Amino acid sequence: MHDALTGLLEQRAPVGRETWRSWWDQLGDGGLDQAQAVALLASLTSRLPDHETLRHLLDSLAERRPATPVTTAWEGTVNVVGTGGGPRTFNISTAAAFVAAAAGVKVVKTGSRAYTSSLGSVDLLERLGIRLTSSRAQTEDTLAAHGIAFAGPFVYPTQLTRLARTVAPHSMKPFGRFLNALGPFLADLPVTAQVTGVSAAAPLDTLRHLARSTTTRRIWLTSNDTGADELLPFATNTIHGENSLTRIIRPGELTPGDGSFADLRPATDTTAAAAHFLTVLAGDAGRIATRTVCLGAAALIVASGTRRDWLSAVSLAEEAIRSGAAHDLAQRLAAAPAPAPRTLAVTGA
Template sequence: MHDALTGLLESQAPVGLATWRSWWDQLADRQIDQAQVLALLASLTSRLPDHQTLRHLLDSLTERRPAPAATTPWEGTVNVVGTGGGPRTFNISTASAFVAAAAGVKVVKTGSRAYTSSLGSVDLLERLGIRLTSSHAHTEDTLAAHGIAFAGPYVYPPQLTRLARTAAPHGMKPFGRFLNALGPFLADLPVTAQVTGVSATAPLDTLRALAATTTTRRIWLVSNDTGADELLPFATNTVHEDTTRTRTIRPGELTPGDGSFGDLRPADPADAPAHFRSVLSGTAGRVATRTVCLGAAALLVASGTRRDWPSAVAVAEAAVRSGAAHDLALRLAAPAAPRPLAVAHA
């Protein structure tokens, strides 16, 4: 049994960087078998380890990434991604990303297919006809053209793919709790800030300690008293800006505080595209509109595009009322215009 697995099972001390390096080396050399991979994933899923073990795990993956072609920071750009879990709703963070982009902030949305829900962000985008980006250059080009981009799996460590292949034919869905909790820290993007919703199923204190040791971007963690991984107008929300600073947003403070999860029900997958467009156009109900505008306001403030929350909410609401958020989604879903045929000249 590898020392990484032994360390996780015994939980007597953090699993060190050298141990994780050895795990990935042996996995690449096929010295780690399926049984050990499944046992490691099961351990990580049943109880997320301490933040030091997770930091060493993340660092061991980061140092193995291929060097990107361009490393220029994307100034003023914010990534939005949640941990999943908690009460089920429509894809709020994805809708908030569109609203924030329509309101003037550059947004990158990362996510996955459904692990703990019926429709993950990638599943929804597929149904909307919106493509994921395939490289940093592709993401930069999409940001320049539309102000928003949906990053594909290239942002995640290739070692996760090797884990999945070794675990096959067992799928990764049973390990969704671990993948959702750590996923927001796995994406490699040169953004300025990141806003991550944390549900009650994720270990908030551990993730806060992990965020404090992340130096490549500013990370805000969002939680509330309902257990959802979103900012909600009818909940008492807490924005954890760092390990010492928090902001509490109470019902009625920035938007009217009435409503419930009944107003945010997830759409049937078959009807999800139409429902999602109605959310962006402001016709899915006042509570849905307030919810996505509150989420968009967090992206506006975290990115530095807006300094105060009330003006950020107002700008987000204007992006919905004007139809800008809805139109942005339509433009991204439209097929690219064919290039004109080259004409040979004599």
């Protein structure tokens, strides 16, 4: 049995970077069988290990990334991604991404297909006819053209693909709790900031430790007293920022505080999800849905540095919906042709 698996099962903390390096080496060489791969994922899912073990795991994956194209940091660009879990709603963070982009913020959205919900962000985008980008260069081009891009699987370590192939024909879906929790820290994109909603199903304290030890971007983690991974106008929300700074947003502070999850329900039929989502962007899904999306968009507006004042950020988001800009942006992106491939010089060759 590999030392990484032994360490997790025996709860020896931390499992170090060298041990994780050995795990990925043996996985790549075919030296780990399906049983060990499934056992490791099951252990990570049933009990997320300490933050040091996870930091070593993340660093062991980061150092295996291929040489990246020469590119500057995407100043003022913010990534929005959640941990999933919590009460069922429509895809609020995806809607907030469109609204913030329509308000002038450069937004990248990372995500996945559904692990713990009926419809993940990738599933929704597929129904909307919106393509994921397939490279960093293509993401840059899409950002330049539309102000928003939805990054494809290329942002995630290839070792996870190898892990999925090793456990096949077992699905990765049973391991969604672990994948959702760690996923926001795995995407490799040169954004300035990241806003991540954390549900009650995810270990907030552990993720806060990981956020503080991440040096490539500023990470805000949001949580609230309802257990959802979104900012909600009818909940007491906490934003955990850099250097342990927090901001609490109470009901009625930035928007009226009435409403409930009944106002945020997803479409009853997933085939109607795209149509319902467009009514949200048009402001026609009810005032609570609109307020919720605007609150989420405001977080992206402030995190990006576009506005410093939350009230003005909410107003900017409201105008992006009221003017039709957010709805029009989604339709333009769906109608846009696929970007032409672009080659950049590569470092580290």
